[in-house]
Amino acid sequence: MKAAPFAYVRPTRLEDALGELQAAQGGSGKVIAGGQSLVPVLAMRLGRPSILVDITRVEDLTQMEVTGQQLRVGAAVRQRRVQREASQLVPLLGLALPWVGHREIRSRGTVCGSLAHADPSAEMPAVALSLGATLQVKGPKGDRQVNAADFFTGAMATVAGPADIVTSVTFPVARPDEGYGFAEIARRHGDYAIAGVAARVRTSSGTVQEAVITSFGVSDRPQLRDLRGSLQQAVDTLGDPAASVTDLAKALEGPADSMAEDVVTTAGDSHGTPAYRRRLVRVLAARELARAYRSSLKGTQT
Numbered sequence: 001m002k003a004a005p006f007a008y009v010r011p012t013r014l015e016d017a018l019g020e021l022q023a024a025q026g027g028s029g030k031v032i033a034g035g036q037s038l039v040p041v042l043a044m045r046l047g048r049p050s051i052l053v054d055i056t057r058v059e060d061l062t063q064m065e066v067t068g069q070q071l072r073v074g075a076a077v078r079q080r081r082v083q084r085e086a087s088q089l090v091p092l093l094g095l096a097l098p099w100v101g102h103r104e105i106r107s108r109g110t111v112c113g114s115l116a117h118a119d120p121s122a123e124m125p126a127v128a129l130s131l132g133a134t135l136q137v138k139g140p141k142g143d144r145q146v147n148a149a150d151f152f153t154g155a156m157a158t159v160a161g162p163a164d165i166v167t168s169v170t171f172p173v174a175r176p177d178e179g180y181g182f183a184e185i186a187r188r189h190g191d192y193a194i195a196g197v198a199a200r201v202r203t204s205s206g207t208v209q210e211a212v213i214t215s216f217g218v219s220d221r222p223q224l225r226d227l228r229g230s231l232q233q234a235v236d237t238l239g240d241p242a243a244s245v246t247d248l249a250k251a252l253e254g255p256a257d258s259m260a261e262d263v264v265t266t267a268g269d270s271h272g273t274p275a276y277r278r279r280l281v282r283v284l285a286a287r288e289l290a291r292a293y294r295s296s297l298k299g300t301q302t
Contacts, residue, residue, distance in 0.1 A: 003042035010054040014061065014138070018165060020053045022140060027162030029053055033061075033076050036101065036109035037117040061167060069173045075113070075166055079106040090171045092131060092198060095182035096123045102190045115148075116166045118221070120155050121192035123184070126216035129224050130198040133171050139164030152221040177209075178202045179295025181288030184217070185280050187271060193217040194272045195264075195280035201231065201292040206241035208232040208293070213256075213285045215263045218277045223263040230255035231289060242297065248290035256286040 011017045021029040030049035032038055033056055041047045055061050061076040064085065071089050073082060079097055083106060087094025100106055100114070100123050114124035115135060128135070128148040135146045140163050151158050160166055174180075184196025195217045202210040211228040234251035235241055243251075260281040268274045 003039075004045055004048045006042075006049050007051040008054065009051065010057055012057045012059070014055075014058050014165070014167065017053050017055050017058060018138065018140075018163070020051060021163040021165070024049075024051050024163075029162065031055055031075075031116070031165055033113045034078065034109035035113075036105050037113060037119065055165065066173065071171045071173055072168050073111050073171070074168045075110060077110060077112070079109045079111055079114075082111055089173050090131070091174050092127050092180040092182060092200065093171065095180060096127045096198065099123050099182070099184055099186075099189075099193075099196075105190070112166045112169055115151070115169060116158065116160060118152050118154075118156050118158050119192065120220050120222070121194075121196075121217040123182075123193070123196065123198075123216070125152055126196065126198045126214045126222040127182075128169060128171070129222045130200050130212060130214040131171050133169050135166055136168045136170070137164050138167050149224070155220040175202065177204060177296055179292040179297070181291040181295070183284045183288050185284070195277045195284065197281060197284045197288050199285070199288040199292040201289065201296045203293065203296040206235075206297065208235065211289060211293070213259065213289055215260075215281050215285070218264040218266055218281060220265070225259050225263065227252075227255055227259065227285075227289060231293060235293070242294075245287065245290045245294055248293060249286040252286040252289055253282065256282045256289070259285060 009020050028050040030052055032052045032054050056076045061074040063074045064077045065072050083097040114122050133148045135151050137144050137160050179201045181199035184193035186193050198214045200212050208228050208231050211231040212226055214222050214224045216222045260278040264274050264278045
């Protein structure tokens with residue numbers, strides 16, 4: 001199938017791109033940067049925009065920079081560039097990006113594009129939520145900053161309006177006392193996840209200060225849960241702050257099971273029932289939380 005007819009513009013200024021979106025009747029304009037999510041939607045005629053606004057020539061949107069302890073990624077920055085240049089600064093991005101499609105997809109796709117598309121089975125929304133990222137949105141209401149926790153409103157739905165552009169996303173640079181874990185299950189590598197988790201843990205002298213698990217592919221948006229108390233209790237029960245990942249994951253199975261019951265709200269599909277997804281979340285969450293804890297003690301990924 002081919003896309004329905006549409007107009008195409010490629011402005012060099014952000015103001016012009018915003019003007020084109022505002023001029024589109026009925027909010028029928030669409031932003032395109034990498035196009036790896038949008039083009040298949042157009043090809044299947046699930047979307048019929050009157051105009052595509054290509055933002056790849058807007059210089060400000062192609063920048064990636066570190067300011068203080070923040071990594072800012074512009075809307076036109078490719079995922080492969082982030083993977084190559086920022087994995088040490090934000091390790092959770094380094095863990096998650098290899099799971100995003102294939103190398104060719106990441107060479108065209110953008111981080112902000114994935115966030116704006118908001119597929120509930122995509123990796124980038126879960127990473128942004130886990131890290132407490134901030135999205136910069138510009139539109140008719142002016143500039144505003146939106147926390148990732150408030151950005152996603154449902155399946156492929158966000159607080160950004162039809163005339164808004166997500167201009168950048170800001171991730172916190174990793175601290176030495178933080179550790180991370182990431183895993184997903186898909187039918188084939190490069191497919192969207194049947195279920196997946198991102199873990200972030202911060203410790204101080206062996207004591208858990210923060211511990212969150214973000215699940216994706218199991219609800220209409222990524223789901224974050226605080227497991228700091230459960231992780232600390234598991235460490236205390238084992239009586240060894242340096243317990244192995246295997247032992248710690250086993251001790252976390254109970255809390256992970258309770259969390260899975262809470263976050264899996266999908267009705268199921270041909271790829272897996274809700275019960276199957278709950279089992280995946282339980283196993284992955286316990287293991288990746290244990291890995292993140294161990295990493296936080298070492299200051300390096302395991």
